[in-house]
Amino acid sequence: MQQILRRKSMLGQVREHVSGLVEGLKDEIDTMQMDILQSNQVLRAFRQAPWRIQTQTLAWLSILILGTLVVGGLYLAVASRAGNAGRDLQAYETAKTELVRENDRLRAQLADLRNMDRMAARALGMGFVPATPEQVHYIEVANYPQEPGPEPLPVTVSVPVPETADEAAAAAMSARADQGWLTQSLTGLYETVFGAGKGE
Amino acid sequence: MQEAIFSRMRWVTVGLALVAALVVFQLVRIQFGSDTGYFRDLGAEVSQQPREFAPARGRIFDRDDELLATNDVQYEVGINPNFVIAPEQVTRVLAEALGKPESEIEAAVASNDRYVLVARPVTAEVGEYIKRASATDGINLNGVSLTPIAHRAYPGGVLGAGTLGFVGYNQLNNQVGYYGVEGFYNDLLSGKSVQGIEQLVPFDTQPNPVPAQGADLVLTIDRDIQFLVEGILKDAVTRYGAQSGTIVVMDPKTGEILAMASNPSFDPNNYGVSPLPEPLNSGVTGQYEPGSTFKVLTMAAALDSGLVNPNSPFNDSGVIEVGGAQIRNWDGGAWGAVDMTGCMRHSLNVCMAYLSTSMGANTFYDYMRSFGIGSKTNVDLSAESPGHLKVPGDPDWFDSDLGTNAFGQGVAVTPLQLLTAIGAVANDGVMMQPHILKEVRNGDASHTTSIQPLGQPITADTARTLSAMLATSLETGEAQDALVPGYRIAGKTGTASIPVPGGYDETQTIASFVGWGPIDDPKFLVLVRLDRPSASIWGSETAAPTFGVLARRLVVLMQIPPDDVRVQMAAAQP
Numbered sequence: 001m002q003q004i005l006r007r008k009s010m011l012g013q014v015r016e017h018v019s020g021l022v023e024g025l026k027d028e029i030d031t032m033q034m035d036i037l038q039s040n041q042v043l044r045a046f047r048q049a050p051w052r053i054q055t056q057t058l059a060w061l062s063i064l065i066l067g068t069l070v071v072g073g074l075y076l077a078v079a080s081r082a083g084n085a086g087r088d089l090q091a092y093e094t095a096k097t098e099l100v101r102e103n104d105r106l107r108a109q110l111a112d113l114r115n116m117d118r119m120a121a122r123a124l125g126m127g128f129v130p131a132t133p134e135q136v137h138y139i140e141v142a143n144y145p146q147e148p149g150p151e152p153l154p155v156t157v158s159v160p161v162p163e164t165a166d167e168a169a170a171a172a173m174s175a176r177a178d179q180g181w182l183t184q185s186l187t188g189l190y191e192t193v194f195g196a197g198k199g200e
Numbered sequence: 201m202q203e204a205i206f207s208r209m210r211w212v213t214v215g216l217a218l219v220a221a222l223v224v225f226q227l228v229r230i231q232f233g234s235d236t237g238y239f240r241d242l243g244a245e246v247s248q249q250p251r252e253f254a255p256a257r258g259r260i261f262d263r264d265d266e267l268l269a270t271n272d273v274q275y276e277v278g279i280n281p282n283f284v285i286a287p288e289q290v291t292r293v294l295a296e297a298l299g300k301p302e303s304e305i306e307a308a309v310a311s312n313d314r315y316v317l318v319a320r321p322v323t324a325e326v327g328e329y330i331k332r333a334s335a336t337d338g339i340n341l342n343g344v345s346l347t348p349i350a351h352r353a354y355p356g357g358v359l360g361a362g363t364l365g366f367v368g369y370n371q372l373n374n375q376v377g378y379y380g381v382e383g384f385y386n387d388l389l390s391g392k393s394v395q396g397i398e399q400l401v402p403f404d405t406q407p408n409p410v411p412a413q414g415a416d417l418v419l420t421i422d423r424d425i426q427f428l429v430e431g432i433l434k435d436a437v438t439r440y441g442a443q444s445g446t447i448v449v450m451d452p453k454t455g456e457i458l459a460m461a462s463n464p465s466f467d468p469n470n471y472g473v474s475p476l477p478e479p480l481n482s483g484v485t486g487q488y489e490p491g492s493t494f495k496v497l498t499m500a501a502a503l504d505s506g507l508v509n510p511n512s513p514f515n516d517s518g519v520i521e522v523g524g525a526q527i528r529n530w531d532g533g534a535w536g537a538v539d540m541t542g543c544m545r546h547s548l549n550v551c552m553a554y555l556s557t558s559m560g561a562n563t564f565y566d567y568m569r570s571f572g573i574g575s576k577t578n579v580d581l582s583a584e585s586p587g588h589l590k591v592p593g594d595p596d597w598f599d600s601d602l603g604t605n606a607f608g609q610g611v612a613v614t615p616l617q618l619l620t621a622i623g624a625v626a627n628d629g630v631m632m633q634p635h636i637l638k639e640v641r642n643g644d645a646s647h648t649t650s651i652q653p654l655g656q657p658i659t660a661d662t663a664r665t666l667s668a669m670l671a672t673s674l675e676t677g678e679a680q681d682a683l684v685p686g687y688r689i690a691g692k693t694g695t696a697s698i699p700v701p702g703g704y705d706e707t708q709t710i711a712s713f714v715g716w717g718p719i720d721d722p723k724f725l726v727l728v729r730l731d732r733p734s735a736s737i738w739g740s741e742t743a744a745p746t747f748g749v750l751a752r753r754l755v756v757l758m759q760i761p762p763d764d765v766r767v768q769m770a771a772a773q774p
Contacts, residue, residue, distance in 0.1 A: 079403060086402030093408055100256065101348060104271045105324050111267040111355030116427040131756050133686055138761040140769055 251398040255391035257352065257375055258414030260364060260382075262423040263456075263638055269364055269382070269468075272353035275327035275346050276320040279308045284343030293333045293341060294318060297326050309343075321349050350375055352382075354468045360426050362481035363460045363636065365582060366468035379480050381417065381636060383582035388415045388640065418639035420456035425449055428753050429459040433728075436746040437463045440711075441734030446482045446615050447750070452623040452716055452725040454651040455632030457579070460616075462486075484577075484584040487612040488729070491696025492530070492547045492739070493714045494608025496622050499544060500666050501567035502555040504658040510540050510669050520550045520557075523599025527553045527607075530695065545673035547693065549607040556606035564602065565591045568611075570657035571621035572631065577654075579616055579634045588612040608696060609704075618714065619727045620654070625667060626690070626716040626725050628660040667719045674715070679744035682715055684751045686762030691715025691747065693739035698732070708732040713743035717751065723760050726750060 046052070112118075230239050260269035277298065284290055291305040298305075298319050308316040327346055334341040352367035352375065365380025374393075377386035391414035399405045429447045437445045449459040460483040466476050479485035502508050518534025520527050529535065529549050535542070543551035556564045568574070574589030589611055590597040604610040613621075616634055624631035633652040640647040658666075670690035674682060679693045694712035697704035711733050716725040728743040728750070736742050754760075761769065 083402045086399075086405030089405045089407060090402060097348075101273045104256070105273060107267070108270050108272040108353040108355060111270060111353075114266070115355055115357070116359055116423060117357070120427070130753060133684060133752055133755050133762065136756055138765045140772060 247401045247404065248397050248399050251396055252374075253394045253396050253409050253411050254350070254374065255393065255411040255413045257350070257367065258389040258391065258416045258642070260389075261416065261418045262421045262426070263419060263458075264423065265418070266423045267355055268360060268419065268421070268423065269352060269354050269367075272351045273324050273327070274321035274349045274351040275324070275330075276349055277318045277322055277326075277330065278345040278347070279305075279311075279316045279318055280314065280343045280345055281309055281311050281316065282314065282343070284309050286340040286342070289339050290341055290344055293330065293339065294344065297329045297333070298322065315345070321351065352468075356423070356427075357469060358465045358467050359423070359430065360421060360460070361465045361468045362462040362477075362483070363421065363426075363457075363581065364468060365480070366471045368471070379582050381419065381581065384580050385417055385637070389417065390414050413642060415640050415642040417637060418641065419636050420451075420458065420638045421460070421636065422458045424757055425754070426459040426461065428757060429750065430461045430463070430465070432746060432750050432753070433461050433463045436728070436730060436742070436749075440730055440736065440742040440746075442711075442730040442742070443732040444477075444482065445731060446486060446727070446729040447746075448483045448615050448619050448727045449750075449754070450619055450623065450634060450725045452626035452632065452722045455620070455623070455634045455654075456638070456651070457616075457634055457636045458724070460484075460636075479583070481581065481583070482729075483615050484579060484581050485614065487585045487587050487614045487617075488710050488731075489611065489696045489699060490608040490613050490618055490712065491694040491710065492549075492608055493618060493622070493692050493694035493712050493727075494611065494613070495544065495547065495552050495606070496625060496666070496670065496692050496714065497568065497571050497573070498552050498555055498564070498606045499540065499669070500571075500625055500658050500662060501564060502559060503540075503666055504567070504662040505559055505563055507555065507559055508540050510665060512540050514538055514540070514543060514548075514551050514554065516543075516548055516550050518550060520553045520603065522553050522557055522603025523601070525600035525603065527603045541669045541672055544669055544692065545677040547607075547677075552606035553603035556602050561592045561602050564606070565589070567657060568605075570655060571624065572617060572654065573611065573613060573621060577614075577617055577620050577634050580637050584616075585614050587614055587617050608694060615727045615729055619725060621657075622714050622716075622727075623725055624657050625663045625670075626719075626722045627663070629656045629658045629663040630660075631655050631657060667716075671719050677740075679713065679740040681740075681745035682713060682748045682751070684717065684748065684755060686764070687718045687751075687755055687760070688720070688763055689715055689717035689751060690719045691744070693744050695737060695739045707737075709737040709739075711737065711739040711742040713739055713747045715747050715751065717755075718760065718763055718766070720763070721766070723758055724751070724754050726754075 230236070256271050259267060259271070262268055277294065279290065279294075287306070287309045290309055291302050294300070294305045295302040300319070305318065308318055327348075330341070330344065330346055333339055334344070354361070354364065354366075363380050365378055365382035365384075367375050367377050367382055370376045375390065377383045377389060382389065392412040394409045394411040396409040398408075429449060433445050433447045436442065445463045447459070447461050448457065450457050460481065462477065462480070462482045464477045466474070466480070503510075515537050516529070516535040518529060518532070527549055530547060535546055535548060538546065538548070538551070540551075542548075543555075559567075568589055569591075574587055574591075576584050576586045578584075590601055590605075601610045620631060620634050623634075631654040633654050635649060635652075637649050639649070667690045670692055671688050674680070674689060674691050679691065682691050682693075683689055692714055694710075694714070696710045696712065698708055698710060699705075710729060710731050712727065712729040714725075714727045716722045726747055728746045730739075730742050730746070733742045755762075
């Protein structure tokens with residue numbers, strides 16, 4: 001009985017001790033929570049400090065401005081190069097036009113210097129005179145290359161003499177239809193030069 | 201105090217932000233709002249302008265690639281008074297360059313207009329002078345505008361002017377060819393313009409569009425022959441006191457026109473300076489009653505139809521009545537018994553009227569139509585006239601026309617038309633299409649025109665027979681000045697009365713000659729026409745000697761050996 005009572009007493013003591021320990025732990029936990037709470041408050045206060053927000057804002061603005069400057073700079077560089085290229089192109093077009101004009105002018109000047117009046121006057125001035133047939137002597141040169149004669153006629157058309165005026169008119173119309181030579185030739189020519197079926 | 205400053209700064213910041221927002225809003229509105237189109241057009245108006253990119257006009261060469269027509273530049277000189285910085289210098293330089301009084305330039309500089317035209321056109325030399333002055337240190341020509349103008353240049357001046365035509369400007373200030381080759385081939389020569397946009401802002405600049413260039417033309421004209429012909433024609437017109445004249449030289453085997461000259465002529469470089477001659481190119485436009493040169497065709501028809509042969513006799517009584525009209529010879533005389541060669545030698549009107557009436561109207565006019573009389577030759581030159589051939593059934597045809605037409609009166613032809621028809625006699629009966637274009641070049645593309653027969657109105661035998669008859673009649677007739685020693689030439693003179701209201705001019709004539717040679721291998725066919733010569737009315741005394749002078753130079757220029765040399769050469773060939 002006494003043992004039971006002793007054990008009960010011991011259990012009570014243990015229980016009290018444990019309770020004490022638990023209470024102590026609770027107190028420590030509360031203390032720690034308080035500490036944590038206080039730490040969070042400090043941290044929040046730190047985070048929400050005006051100088052820190054301003055610094056961040058300033059940083060973001062700086063990044064934005066820097067980005068804008070980089071993009072704008074790139075754009076300006078590209079635009080500047082495109083502008084320069086365009087200006088060069090305009091200059092080349094102008095130079096090309098001027099060179100074509102100059103070329104034309106020189107060609108006209110050269111042709112003017114070869115003008116028949118000028119050439120004839122120079123020849124006469126140098127003592128040349130037009131040759132007469134009697135002054136020309138032809139000599140035969142063996143195997144001398146002959147100038148090619150005219151192209152052979154495509155067709156030698158034999159036109160029978162018409163018996164009546166109507167037939168004659170028809171024949172004349174037929175012959176005039178050969179003005180097709182010109183129409184066809186010109187059409188083919190135009191297509192050769194400017195291409196077929198191209199509008200303005 | 202500090203609080204007040206901060207407060208003001210806030211207000212300034214708000215104000216600036218509002219302004220910035222307004223700017224951004226406007227930018228967005230302009231870019232994406234309902235007025236986008238308006239602003240885009242406004243921008244385009246100042247940054248770009250529509251422009252026609254015109255190609256250079258094609259050049260024209262002779263058959264040996266000698267330049268006949270090319271492009272040059274001239275300038276328009278103007279002043280923008282608002283931009284003039286040194287009025288005295290502008291006045292002095294322009295007055296010197298343009299040869300204008302300084303007061304005129306001063307008035308232009310002082311004008312309130314935005315632009316004052318000072319001179320147009322001025323030569324390239326004047327333009328270069330102003331450019332050089334502008335580049336000189338110490339001279340400020342700000343405000344002077346020098347605008348290039350495309351200009352057509354003809355290095356030969358009057359050479360071939362009637363055949364080439366000229367280039368003028370239409371209402372849009374574009375070059376347009378008028379008359380001759382320039383007119384006929386204007387589309388080919390001018391190329392195709394391109395409508396494009398010229399970007400004034402360098403950022404948007406694009407290469408200019410390249411228009412289809414005008415094609416270069418190579419003509420059948422020989423510049424040396426043309427020069428020779430024009431010189432001889434000018435001399436002939438002066439020597440014989442003619443009002444005007446025409447010479448056409450053709451290759452009878454190909455129809456190529458080697459030279460075509462009219463006198464008086466004009467300078468296509470300065471076509472506006474004096475009135476243009478009328479017609480501009482009488483070779484294709486100036487139709488006339490040909491007179492006796494037409495007898496070649498009448499005799500060709502008579503021989504070809506089998507009515508006569510060269511030895512057929514004819515007793516010339518000096519007069520024949522056709523359709524109530526009495527036809528007499530040119531001298532009013534009766535030549536008695538002659539043969540057909542004699543008819544040609546003495547150019548007997550009575551004989552020709554006899555032949556045409558014997559053939560009958562149908563046969564005679566059928567032949568004339570086959571020769572192309574009364575129809576255009578369709579030569580590739582502007583403003584060709586068709587001539588005029590009256591035929592039975594026409595309201596203006598009378599029976600007497602059959603007689604008068606036989607010797608070239610009452611019928612109208614152009615020199616080229618008659619030459620083409622008589623070309624059949626020179627070319628074994630085959631009439632060739634006359635043409636002046638030999639080749640077209642455009643970049644790498646090239647097109648050579650082909651020769652084309654128009655028809656064969658008479659047989660080769662008839663043609664050769666008639667050629668021999670005409671050569672004989674020339675050698676023994678009145679027009680021996682047309683002969684060339686060493687060469688057998690065929691030809692026929694013509695002395696045509698000129699129709700005037702109510703009849704014919706009794707005092708003046710059109711003298712002409714058609715000839716070709718050498719007759720066994722014809723290289724040239726020439727028509728000489730002198731209008732109203734005062735030295736002599738007869739073709740045998742004016743046009744025939746002119747032909748002779750020309751033919752003697754032609755055989756040298758065309759390097760045609762004399763007949764005996766050619767025979768030897770032909771015999772030596774295997």
